[in-house]
Amino acid sequence: xxxxxxxxxxxxxxxxxxxxxxxxxxxxxxxxxxxxxxxxxxxxxxxxxxxxxxxxxxxxxxxxxxxxxxxxxxxxxxxxxxxxxxxxxxxxxxxxxxxxxxxxxxxxxxxxxxxxxxxxxxxxxxxxxxxxxxxxxxxxxxxxxxxxxxxxxxxxxxxxxxxxxxxxxxxxxxxxxxxxxxxxxxxxxxxxxxxxxxxxxxxxxxxxxxxxxxxxxxxxxxxxxx
Amino acid sequence: xxxxxxxxxxxxxxxxxxxxxxxxxxxxxxxxxxxxxxxxxxxxxxxxxxxxxxxxxxxxxxxxxxxxxxxxxxxxxxxxxxxxxxxxxxxxxxxxxxxxxxxxxxxxxxxxxxxxxxxxxxxxxxxxxxxxxxxxxxxxxxxxxxxxxxxxxxxxxxxxxxxxxxxxxxxxxxxxxxxxxxxxxxxxxxxxxxxxxxxxxxxxxxxxxxxxxxxxxxxxxxxxxxxxxxxxxxxxxxxxxxxxxxxxxxxxxxxxxxxxxxxxxxxxxxxxxxxxxxxxxxxxxxxxxxxxxxxxxxxxxxxxxxxxxxxxxxxxxxxxxxxxxxxxxxxxxxxxxxxxxxxxxxxxxxxxxxxxxxxxxxxxxxxxxxxxxxxxxxxxxxxxxxxxxxxxxxxxxxx
Amino acid sequence: xxxxxxxxxxxxxxxxxxxxxxxxxxxxxxxxxxxxxxxxxxxxxxxxxxxxxxxxxxxxxxxxxxxxxxxxxxxxxxxxxxxxxxxxxxxxxxxxxxxxxxxxxxxxxxxxxxxxxxxxxxxxxxxxxxxxx
Numbered sequence: 001x002x003x004x005x006x007x008x009x010x011x012x013x014x015x016x017x018x019x020x021x022x023x024x025x026x027x028x029x030x031x032x033x034x035x036x037x038x039x040x041x042x043x044x045x046x047x048x049x050x051x052x053x054x055x056x057x058x059x060x061x062x063x064x065x066x067x068x069x070x071x072x073x074x075x076x077x078x079x080x081x082x083x084x085x086x087x088x089x090x091x092x093x094x095x096x097x098x099x100x101x102x103x104x105x106x107x108x109x110x111x112x113x114x115x116x117x118x119x120x121x122x123x124x125x126x127x128x129x130x131x132x133x134x135x136x137x138x139x140x141x142x143x144x145x146x147x148x149x150x151x152x153x154x155x156x157x158x159x160x161x162x163x164x165x166x167x168x169x170x171x172x173x174x175x176x177x178x179x180x181x182x183x184x185x186x187x188x189x190x191x192x193x194x195x196x197x198x199x200x201x202x203x204x205x206x207x208x209x210x211x212x213x214x215x216x217x218x219x220x221x222x223x224x225x226x
Numbered sequence: 227x228x229x230x231x232x233x234x235x236x237x238x239x240x241x242x243x244x245x246x247x248x249x250x251x252x253x254x255x256x257x258x259x260x261x262x263x264x265x266x267x268x269x270x271x272x273x274x275x276x277x278x279x280x281x282x283x284x285x286x287x288x289x290x291x292x293x294x295x296x297x298x299x300x301x302x303x304x305x306x307x308x309x310x311x312x313x314x315x316x317x318x319x320x321x322x323x324x325x326x327x328x329x330x331x332x333x334x335x336x337x338x339x340x341x342x343x344x345x346x347x348x349x350x351x352x353x354x355x356x357x358x359x360x361x362x363x364x365x366x367x368x369x370x371x372x373x374x375x376x377x378x379x380x381x382x383x384x385x386x387x388x389x390x391x392x393x394x395x396x397x398x399x400x401x402x403x404x405x406x407x408x409x410x411x412x413x414x415x416x417x418x419x420x421x422x423x424x425x426x427x428x429x430x431x432x433x434x435x436x437x438x439x440x441x442x443x444x445x446x447x448x449x450x451x452x453x454x455x456x457x458x459x460x461x462x463x464x465x466x467x468x469x470x471x472x473x474x475x476x477x478x479x480x481x482x483x484x485x486x487x488x489x490x491x492x493x494x495x496x497x498x499x500x501x502x503x504x505x506x507x508x509x510x511x512x513x514x515x516x517x518x519x520x521x522x523x524x525x526x527x528x529x530x531x532x533x534x535x536x537x538x539x540x541x542x543x544x545x546x547x548x549x550x551x552x553x554x555x556x557x558x559x560x561x562x563x564x565x566x567x568x569x570x571x572x573x574x575x576x577x578x579x580x581x582x583x584x585x586x587x588x589x590x591x592x593x594x595x596x597x598x599x600x601x602x603x604x605x606x607x608x609x610x611x612x613x614x615x616x617x618x619x620x621x622x623x624x625x
Numbered sequence: 626x627x628x629x630x631x632x633x634x635x636x637x638x639x640x641x642x643x644x645x646x647x648x649x650x651x652x653x654x655x656x657x658x659x660x661x662x663x664x665x666x667x668x669x670x671x672x673x674x675x676x677x678x679x680x681x682x683x684x685x686x687x688x689x690x691x692x693x694x695x696x697x698x699x700x701x702x703x704x705x706x707x708x709x710x711x712x713x714x715x716x717x718x719x720x721x722x723x724x725x726x727x728x729x730x731x732x733x734x735x736x737x738x739x740x741x742x743x744x745x746x747x748x749x750x751x752x753x754x755x756x757x758x
Binding site: 106 | 232233234239240466521523524525526527528529530531532534535616617618619620
Binding site for chain 3: 343345379380381382383389411500561565566568572
């Protein structure tokens with residue numbers, strides 16, 4: 001599945017200052033192709049997360065549209081869009097993203113459970129083993145460290161085998177070894193399964209795993225060579 | 227791996243939060259169910275009292291006219307004994323406007339070796355009586371024979387048992403339906419049996435100041451002809467018969483229904499106050515809980531939950547809390563109301579007749595449904611707000 | 626503290642309420658002339674049953690090895706407590722008497738609650754034991 005953004009922007013109103021609104025993301029066009037890892041880098045506050053949220057269907061853009069293989073994402077109603085998010089789009093957000101009343105494995109299988117799909121338990125266990133959190137399957141999120149929680153969120157996104165995977169600073173809480181583990185897992189997933197991976201990061205290590213790199217600066221995006 | 231539905235899992239794995247919410251709703255249910263049963267019982271008691279006091283006027287010896295003790299006899303079954311000549315009945319029937327008149331004779335048994343229970347015995351003339359006889363015949367189809375008694379429902383004696391009154395053995399032939407009034411604590415017999423008992427009491431040295439042998443009665447119940455002025459008949463009776471006082475029953479019932487209206491009002495205000503308070507607390511609680519859980523809901527959103535799914539989940543969770551609280555509160559109220567009904571009745575000192583089982587069940591089901599409804603409704607605004615929250619923003623907040 | 630000890634604690638409190646209550650706020654009728662009605666003897670029997678229940682609860686709390694058995698033996702003791710007022714031993718003949726109005730319903734509720742706790746305790750302690758084996 002190819003994701004295409006056409007003139008997507010986000011502006012927020014603000015009371016102070018001269019203009020009564022400002023652009024968090026200037027109109028942007030980009031394409032995320034399957035079979036590769038696309039990386040978006042930039043300083044904090046440059047609008048990376050806002051752009052990611054617009055691309056994955058969590059935040060309606062102020063202008064422009066996002067196309068998933070010819071389907072206008074924001075023309076879909078909430079029900080269809082949500083179902084799409086549960087199966088075809090994998091999202092690893094920033095920060096904690098766990099339902100505390102569920103165990104780690106239950107958290108990972110949550111998207112399938114919401115729609116009563118067959119639970120991808122085998123895939124989940126396989127990914128947990130790969131990322132080293134298999135012994136934690138029955139633990140509660142409150143008992144986990146930041147790095148473990150982060151890997152749990154990554155397994156949750158990968159276990160559904162999504163067409164597009166969005167990850168926002170996925171290696172933020174991880175040590176060097178786990179960072180390498182996660183980044184190579186993303187690359188392998190994109191290349192072996194012919195899926196699209198889009199990653200926001202300010203870590204330079206990530207660049208060597210990327211097939212395409214964009215840089216964001218004050219809401220503007222530029223394609224980096226290499 | 228837990229296969230239960232998500233709302234249930236959320237409730238079970240946050241037992242503290244669930245119990246606190248359920249407890250709040252249980253208070254609501256307790257107040258509603260308990261309050262309604264008490265009010266209905268008081269109303270039932272008053273109706274029953276009116277039905278049993280089918281008389282417009284009661285004639286009693288002047289010495290017994292102290293209204294308080296007379297009222298107590300009907301409400302609490304306090305035993306008393308006063309007598310007048312049986313000819314009062316005939317004199318009463320002579321008065322213009324009197325349609326029916328029936329005599330009753332009272333005797334109090336003793337707490338002593340000669341009597342098995344300290345109790346009020348009431349002798350009636352089954353042929354004439356129009357106040358308690360219709361009620362007695364509901365439980366006893368044939369006439370009471372000599373030395374037969376029918377007992378009120380609060381007398382713990384079974385049919386076929388024998389009770390001793392002044393060493394006379396009386397056979398229990400019927401146990402009467404509850405009326406919620408003092409009538410339930412009395413024993414009923416015909417006039418012949420009553421005369422035997424009166425003589426036996428005299429032999430035991432219990433002086434009842436009987437002046438003219440066999441023919442004594444304690445009260446005459448008078449029904450006034452339709453259209454006749456009850457007050458006029460009342461003063462006629464007072465003037466026509468010496469040493470006798472005519473009392474209008476209306477004044478007795480008014481006293482009771484006034485107290486009842488007072489209690490009803492208090493209970494209603496109390497229920498309303500509990501409701502308003504609880505609904506406000508519930509609304510606030512749900513808003514706070516949802517705010518606290520906004521991150522959790524954002525995660526659900528990005529895992530693919532639609533707005534509708536989230537709202538339904540919140541509504542289901544709160545409805546389940548309501549169900550739990552409603553059942554607990556109603557159950558607790560039932561546990562207090564039914565075993566201790568007699569205690570409540572004695573404390574209220576008013577006629578108190580529990581509604582029928584069907585009504586009580588209906589009320590219980592209604593209370594539980596109401597609890598579920600209130601809980602769900604209180605979370606509606608919170609659920610709606612939650613579904614409008616943009617998950618991207620929610621996830622970044624509180625990072 | 627083990628989960629299976631909680632019901633024993635509750636039963637101990639209930640038995641204290643039964644014993645103290647029988648002597649004070651839940652006591653059966655006191656007749657003005659000082660004579661004892663049948664309810665007096667029902668009260669004495671309840672006092673004894675309550676004491677036995679209290680000892681059993683203390684045993685269940687203190688001796689882990691016998692816990693499931695003690696819980697099971699508390700069941701018939703509670704049944705005895707439920708049946709004593711009115712069924713096994715007569716009470717006064719009027720429902721308006723204190724023994725029927727206060728003592729009987731309270732004792733039935735207290736012993737029923739203890740019975741429920743004993744049942745839960747028996748299940749919990751049996752489960753804990755089978756986990757150990």
